[in-house]
Amino acid sequence: MPNKQFEHCKVCRLSHNRGKAHKYSSSHKQRLDSHLSKSLLKIRDLSFFLSSPTVLRPSDRPLNSFWCSFCGTTITELDSTFACSNTLRHLASASHLDAVEKFWHENGAEAEKRHLYGITSEELAKWEDACKALSAASTSMELSHGAVNNIPSACSSSVATCFDTLSVACCMNSHTSDPLPLYKDGNSCYNTIDKRNAVKYGPNISDTVFAPKFNGATSMMCSSNLEQHSGRTCIRLPSGPGDGNVHSGAPPPWLQTSESKTDSAAHALPNCGATLSRSKERQLKKSRNPKRVGAAWADKRRAEMGREAAGHSLQRGLQVDKDWLPNFGGVWQSGSRRETRKEFEAERSLSLETSKPDKIKVIQPYVSKRQRLMESVNMEGSR
Amino acid sequence: MSYLLPNLSSKEEVDKLICDTLDKVLVLRFGRASDTVCMLLDDILAKSAREVSKFASIAVADVDAEAIQVYVKYFDITVIPATIFFFNAQHMKMDSGSPDHTKWIGAFHTKQDFIDVLETIFRGAMKGKMIVSSPIPPERVPKFQLLYKGI
Numbered sequence: 001m002p003n004k005q006f007e008h009c010k011v012c013r014l015s016h017n018r019g020k021a022h023k024y025s026s027s028h029k030q031r032l033d034s035h036l037s038k039s040l041l042k043i044r045d046l047s048f049f050l051s052s053p054t055v056l057r058p059s060d061r062p063l064n065s066f067w068c069s070f071c072g073t074t075i076t077e078l079d080s081t082f083a084c085s086n087t088l089r090h091l092a093s094a095s096h097l098d099a100v101e102k103f104w105h106e107n108g109a110e111a112e113k114r115h116l117y118g119i120t121s122e123e124l125a126k127w128e129d130a131c132k133a134l135s136a137a138s139t140s141m142e143l144s145h146g147a148v149n150n151i152p153s154a155c156s157s158s159v160a161t162c163f164d165t166l167s168v169a170c171c172m173n174s175h176t177s178d179p180l181p182l183y184k185d186g187n188s189c190y191n192t193i194d195k196r197n198a199v200k201y202g203p204n205i206s207d208t209v210f211a212p213k214f215n216g217a218t219s220m221m222c223s224s225n226l227e228q229h230s231g232r233t234c235i236r237l238p239s240g241p242g243d244g245n246v247h248s249g250a251p252p253p254w255l256q257t258s259e260s261k262t263d264s265a266a267h268a269l270p271n272c273g274a275t276l277s278r279s280k281e282r283q284l285k286k287s288r289n290p291k292r293v294g295a296a297w298a299d300k301r302r303a304e305m306g307r308e309a310a311g312h313s314l315q316r317g318l319q320v321d322k323d324w325l326p327n328f329g330g331v332w333q334s335g336s337r338r339e340t341r342k343e344f345e346a347e348r349s350l351s352l353e354t355s356k357p358d359k360i361k362v363i364q365p366y367v368s369k370r371q372r373l374m375e376s377v378n379m380e381g382s383r
Numbered sequence: 384m385s386y387l388l389p390n391l392s393s394k395e396e397v398d399k400l401i402c403d404t405l406d407k408v409l410v411l412r413f414g415r416a417s418d419t420v421c422m423l424l425d426d427i428l429a430k431s432a433r434e435v436s437k438f439a440s441i442a443v444a445d446v447d448a449e450a451i452q453v454y455v456k457y458f459d460i461t462v463i464p465a466t467i468f469f470f471n472a473q474h475m476k477m478d479s480g481s482p483d484h485t486k487w488i489g490a491f492h493t494k495q496d497f498i499d500v501l502e503t504i505f506r507g508a509m510k511g512k513m514i515v516s517s518p519i520p521p522e523r524v525p526k527f528q529l530l531y532k533g534i
Contacts, residue, residue, distance in 0.1 A: 048436060052389065054387060054432075054433070055387055055445065083433075134386060135393060137386045138386055143388050159397055159452070163387045169459040231419060231466070231491050232420050232463065232488065232525070232527075233415070233418050233420070233462070233463050234461055234462050234463075235446055235455075235460065235461060235462070235463055236461075237455065237456060237459070237460075237461060238452040238455060238456050245456065245457050245459045246457055246458050246459060246474065246485050246487070247459060250457065252401060252474065253394065253398070253453045254397065254398045254472060255472070262519075284406075288406065288509070289509050289510065289511070290508070291510075291511040292406075292471070292508060292509045292511055293470045293473050293507075293508040293509075293511055293512070294469055294470060294471025294473040294508075295471070296473055297471050297472050297473070298405045298406055298471045301402060301403070301405060301471075301472070302405055305403065330451060349481070
């Protein structure tokens with residue numbers, strides 16, 4: 001046994017005197033992997049709030065806390081107005097990043113994954129901007145609609161006005177060729193109108209049904225707590241030629257997407273499925289039912305999204321000059337890059353020489369040797 | 384409370400969200416932020432958004448937005464709030480004893496009712512069912528009647 005000082009390993013929770021050799025042991029690596037994956041899961045949960053800030057209710061504040069295993073501190077949210085704001089600020093702080101770096105140095109984790117355990121200052125600045133916008137929106141909403149907590153009383157007091165709009169809007173409903181359902185509150189004091197009656201009375205039935213009965217219904221609505229929910233507002237359907245609706249089995253609009261997709265649409269909601277690692281994805285794929293609703297669509301779309309992401313990175317690469325790295329056209333085996341270049345150039349010059357077209361030979365008519373000799377003899381004789 | 388949830392104001396945003404929400408239930412609330420019943424529903428949606436975030440995404444769409452009218456017309460939304468459920472770009476239907484199975488009209492009575500509905504839809508969708516039965520007792524389902532025009 002080596003005679004070294006005893007140290008305490010936080011990951012393995014044991015004291016050892018093996019020095020640096022401990023962090024290379026398989027048991028330490030296994031524990032480190034599980035420790036880091038747990039922390040990563042926690043931080044990924046927080047990334048939801050980083051992309052979409054949420055107001056934290058005062059009642060939920062004591063329930064929210066985060067244990068930072070790198071710094072060994074608990075971060076509470078007792079004084080924060082937005083969900084996980086203290087935690088996000090902690091993850092972006094220099095002290096946390098230093099602690100992560102120290103942890104990495106002590107425990108020998110993969111250096112490429114270190115950036116996943118912190119938040120950059122740009123991300124935090126973006127989140128703070130979003131929080132400011134959200135708080136501005138909430139104050140304007142509260143000014144225009146009163147206190148948010150007082151919704152039930154506001155609802156009961158405005159039931160009468162809601163019903164006025166309901167009756168008016170229903171009467172305004174236009175006649176179209178599609179089967180258009182109208183909605184009517186189904187309280188017992190109402191006359192029961194079924195489909196046959198609607199057919200019998202024709203399209204003007206809404207005028208006769210809705211208008212006179214609402215005065216009697218309003219008091220009933222306010223009487224019980226359940227019926228507070230019934231003050232629904234009717235709206236007018238957009239006019240114009242329609243391609244059918246959900247009742248007539250028309251093709252859904254989301255599948256008729258035009259090719260030009262706006263960039264803003266891409267940031268509508270953070271997509272959690274796209275950020276999963278491959279191993280996690282494989283595990284999930286095994287656990288999912290292959291006969292679930294839209295399974296084929298999901299697989300196809302996931303592959304498309306993967307390709308889109310890859311294409312995005314490819315496009316980024318294309319923006320860089322193609323000659324940023326000289327291509328020596330071969331697989332590097334050994335030696336320096338200079339040697340590889342020389343080898344490649346020698347090979348290329350050889351291949352260029354061999355591929356050069358031969359000198360064009362002039363094709364001459366065949367003259368036999370005897371004939372040629374005869375001709376020369378004759379010429380000498382004539383001289 | 385709609386400011387607590389992602390707001391969709393264009394068709395592209397809605398398309399993208401429906402197509403890119405994979406293996407999760409997507410809840411789309413069509414309504415107005417100023418409407419009282421919408422405010423009740425939004426409160427319930429916002430409160431449960433985090434709790435159901437592992438198997439559901441929630442977003443709201445304003446029925447007054449010009450670009451959303453395609454969806455308003457397709458889903459035949461004549462009463463607000465109307466809540467529509469999707470799973471893997473498929474429209475999920477629910478039989479709650481009301482005449483319209485394509486959408487939920489009105490607010491939910493409690494937060495737990497909404498979570499129960501979501502769980503039922505998710506379980507049904509994972510078993511390949513396009514329509515599920517509502518877990519909510521009939522007395523807590525908002526009542527309305529359907530009148531067909533032009534038939």
